[in-house]
Amino acid sequence: MTDDFGYLNARVRVRRSSLLPEGFFREALNLNFADFVGALGETPYGGHLSGDDLGAVDRAVSARLHEVVGGLPGLVGGETREAVVLLLSRADLTNIKTILRAKATGLQAEEIRTHLVGGTLPEAVLQAMIEAPDAAGVVQGLVLPGHPLAAALREAVAAGGTLTAMEVALDRAYFENLYNLVKRLDDAFLHDYLAYEIDGVNLSTAFKLAQQGRVEETDVYFVPGGHYVSQELFARVADGGVEAVEELVGTPLESLAAARDLGSLERALRCLLLERAGRGVFNSEGAGLVTAFVRAVEWEAARLRLLARRAYYDLPVEAVEREVFCS
Amino acid sequence: MEQISPTRMTLLQKRSQLQLASKGVDLLKKKRDALVGEFFALVHETLEARKRLEAAAKDAYFALFLAKAFDGPEAVDALALGMPVLSDVEAEVENVWGTKVPKLIARWPEGAAVSPIAMGGQTLKAQEAFRRFAEALVEVANTETRLRRIGEEIKKTTRRVNALEQVVIPGVLHQMRFIKLVLEQREREDTFRLKRIKAKSEKEEKQPATA
Numbered sequence: 209m210t211d212d213f214g215y216l217n218a219r220v221r222v223r224r225s226s227l228l229p230e231g232f233f234r235e236a237l238n239l240n241f242a243d244f245v246g247a248l249g250e251t252p253y254g255g256h257l258s259g260d261d262l263g264a265v266d267r268a269v270s271a272r273l274h275e276v277v278g279g280l281p282g283l284v285g286g287e288t289r290e291a292v293v294l295l296l297s298r299a300d301l302t303n304i305k306t307i308l309r310a311k312a313t314g315l316q317a318e319e320i321r322t323h324l325v326g327g328t329l330p331e332a333v334l335q336a337m338i339e340a341p342d343a344a345g346v347v348q349g350l351v352l353p354g355h356p357l358a359a360a361l362r363e364a365v366a367a368g369g370t371l372t373a374m375e376v377a378l379d380r381a382y383f384e385n386l387y388n389l390v391k392r393l394d395d396a397f398l399h400d401y402l403a404y405e406i407d408g409v410n411l412s413t414a415f416k417l418a419q420q421g422r423v424e425e426t427d428v429y430f431v432p433g434g435h436y437v438s439q440e441l442f443a444r445v446a447d448g449g450v451e452a453v454e455e456l457v458g459t460p461l462e463s464l465a466a467a468r469d470l471g472s473l474e475r476a477l478r479c480l481l482l483e484r485a486g487r488g489v490f491n492s493e494g495a496g497l498v499t500a501f502v503r504a505v506e507w508e509a510a511r512l513r514l515l516a517r518r519a520y521y522d523l524p525v526e527a528v529e530r531e532v533f534c535s
Numbered sequence: 536m537e538q539i540s541p542t543r544m545t546l547l548q549k550r551s552q553l554q555l556a557s558k559g560v561d562l563l564k565k566k567r568d569a570l571v572g573e574f575f576a577l578v579h580e581t582l583e584a585r586k587r588l589e590a591a592a593k594d595a596y597f598a599l600f601l602a603k604a605f606d607g608p609e610a611v612d613a614l615a616l617g618m619p620v621l622s623d624v625e626a627e628v629e630n631v632w633g634t635k636v637p638k639l640i641a642r643w644p645e646g647a648a649v650s651p652i653a654m655g656g657q658t659l660k661a662q663e664a665f666r667r668f669a670e671a672l673v674e675v676a677n678t679e680t681r682l683r684r685i686g687e688e689i690k691k692t693t694r695r696v697n698a699l700e701q702v703v704i705p706g707v708l709h710q711m712r713f714i715k716l717v718l719e720q721r722e723r724e725d726t727f728r729l730k731r732i733k734a735k736s737e738k739e740e741k742q743p744a745t746a
Contacts, residue, residue, distance in 0.1 A: 266608050301653060306613035313617045323613040371617055375650035382653065409652060416651040416659050429652055474656040478605075514604035521600070531601060 216284045216292070217497045223276055224501055226252045233511055233532055241519040248512070265516040273509045274326040277502050281328055287393050291495045294389055294398070295502045299327035301382045304357060305375050307337045307346055312371050329355075343374065356385040380431060383409065387433035397488055397496040404484050407434035407461060408477045411453065414445035415470045421448075436461050460484075479534035482507055539710055541717035549714065553707045560699045567692040569632050574685050581678040588671040595668040598661035606655035614658060619644045620669075629681075634688040636681045641673045 228251055236244055245260045248268070256268035256275075281292045303324050310320040317338045324334070336349035343365045350358035360381030364374040383406055390402045413429050414437075426446040430439050436459045444452040453473075456465040463480050467473035485503035488496025511532050518528045539545055602611050623642040628635050643666060651659065 266603075270607070270609070298653070302607075302610050302613070305650075305653075306610070306616070309613060309616035315616065323609050323616070325607055325609045372648055372650055376652060379650045379652035412656055413651050416654075416656065419659070419663075420651070429650075431652065470656045470660060474605075509607075510605045513608070514601065517600040517604060521596075523597070527597065531604075 212284075213288055213492070213494055213498070216280070216288060217492050219283055220280070220498050220501045224504075226276070227504055228508055228512075233515065236512075236515045237518070237525055237529060237532065239515075239519055240522070241516070244516060244519040248516075253512070262516060262520045266513060269509045269512050269516075270325070273505060277505050278326045280498065280502070288495075290389060291393050291395060291398055292498055292502075293328045294386055294393075294402075295495075295499055296326070296328050297382070297386070299325045300329050301357070301378060303327050303329060303334065304337070304346070304350070304361070305378060307340075308343055308371065308374060310338075311340065311342055311346060356389075357381050376428060380428075383431040383433060393495075395495045397491045397494050398499065401484055401488070401496075401499055403433060403435040404460070404481060406431055407437040408464075408481060410434055410437045410442050411445065411461075411464060411473060412470070412477065414442045415450060415467075415473050417446035418448045418450055419470055475531065478507075482534060539714065541714040543718065546711060546714045546718065549707050549711045553704065553711065556699050556704050556707060560696055560704070563692050563696045563699070566632055567689060567696065570634075570685055570689045570692065573631060574682065574689060577678060577682045577685065581675070581682050584671065584675045584678045588668070588675045591664070591668040591671040595661065595664040598657065598664040602655060602657040602661040605657045610655075611658055611661070614649055614654065614662075618648055618662075631681070631685060632688070634684055636684045638677050638681075639673055641669070643669070 232247070232251070236247060239247060241262075242260070245257070245265065248254065248265065249257055253268045253272050256271040258264050258267065277296060281289050281296065284292065306323045307320060310323065320338050330353065333349060333353050333355070336352070337346045340346045340349050343361075347358060347362045347365050350361060357378055360377045361374065364377035367373070369377075386402060387406065390399050393399075409431055413431075414426075417426060417429060426443050427439065429446070430442050432439075436456060441452055441455060450468055453467060454465050456462055461480065464473060464476050467476055482503060485500045488494075488498075488500035491497060514528055514532055517523075518525070539549075599611070621641055622644045625640045625642075627638045627640060629638055630636075649662075
């Protein structure tokens with residue numbers, strides 16, 4: 209299997225042509241639900257639509273997302289594959305945490321399946337974790353294939369912490385692992401992009417902590433690897449001083465400096481990361497193009513779900529417009 | 536009509552019954568006025584609580600659909616697994632003018648119970664919005680139950696006042712009138728009888744003298 213981005217990027221270029229044009233979202237913003245489903249049926253999502261309700265749209269969006277990005281790691285091998293897996297591995301983290309929650313609530317295997325999203329974990333590993341009797345069994349399922357999150361989860365389970373403590377350990381290990389992997393892969397674009405993502409995660413976490421008033425031991429939630437959000441800035445924001453983000457003026461994160469609440473921060477952050485990922489389309493020799501593509505498909509999926517819900521619940525256009533477009 | 540013995544003793548008993556019924560009517564009317572005051576104060580509070588509930592529901596469902604759009608419906612549903620809904624719920628009984636009104640006191644778990652690192656901000660907002668929705672729901676349950684109980688008590692008190700004013704008191708008054716009539720009649724008969732006896736005895740006294 210080829211281990212360079214040339215082949216992968218050629219395949220990605222072809223897939224990029226199937227992304228929905230911006231005009232589709234402008235038009236879809238004003239459609240009622242029946243017309244929206246009709247319009248979606250005429251796009252590449254049409255092949256996945258198995259009904260005309262909101263659930264059918266959600267399933268079509270998930271299936272399409274899995275179809276266009278889920279197969280990307282299988283096209284390449286070696287470090288190129290690792291880089292692609294890295295971009296898609298957030299779903300793995302979500303799935304592991306879902307299985308842990310399901311174990312804590314005693315959910316049956318078939319029910320757990322309905323809560324899982326795509327991701328890159330092999331079916332056998334997922335099956336082993338789903339069938340595990342408890343959290344320790346889930347660790348075993350991850351240890352056997354040598355998954356990078358296994359060690360962190362094993363430590364958290366051994367410490368006998370709460371579900372939240374286990375999730376925090378997994379989240380931190382996930383980003384640390386990403387950071388180490390990016391350093392090893394030596395891809396300048398990916399390195400740069402991941403640093404922005406980590407800065408974004410830290411700012412978002414700090415806003416969440418500030419909103420919840422959860423100020424003790426904020427260091428536990430800080431993820432190293434960002435460029436512009438220092439631990440000190442993180443602690444100040446988490447402590448309630450959200451205006452401290454003004455320090456980001458003059459940095460590439462300047463667009464986040466005006467945010468004073470989680471909603472506006474996430475909106476600005478979403479657009480910033482999309483813009484940074486979008487720069488990758490010119491990076492045909494590295495992971496830039498695939499990064500831009502994966503994030504564009506994820507953004508497309510989110511916008512479609514949002515527009516489908518607006519149409520289904522017949523909400524005013526203004527209610528979702530600012531969420532669907534980056535000015 | 537119940538059989539009553541038209542005696543002075545019965546009249547006195549009926550008079551004290553009338554006083555008691557009139558006093559009861561006054562007290563019940565005062566209670567009803569107080570309940571009506573409480574009811575109207577609660578109507579405003581209930582309407583406000585309903586408005587807050589509607590606003591909270593709107594916010595919660597909008598936040599949920601943003602969360603499902605950005606973080607994926609499966610991931611959002613999965614976050615609800617193992618999430619404690621309530622820490623504790625207690626029911627207290629309050630006494631409002633003699634009416635027992637239950638009051639629910641719900642306690643919610645502290646913190647988000649999920650790692651804030653990788654969780655989407657919209658999901659966190661949805662979680663918080665649904666907490667506010669649940670709080671508003673408990674508030675509406677409390678105010679509307681209180682309102683309903685007070686409304687029922689007003690109806691019950693009004694029925695009692697009407698029964699006293701329109702049945703019991705007129706009945707007692709009627710009985711009193713009847714007793715008075717009988718007593719007056721008896722008095723008139725006695726007077727007449729005494730006059731007749733007096734006339735007869737005077738006539739008898741005169742007759743031997745003339746004989």
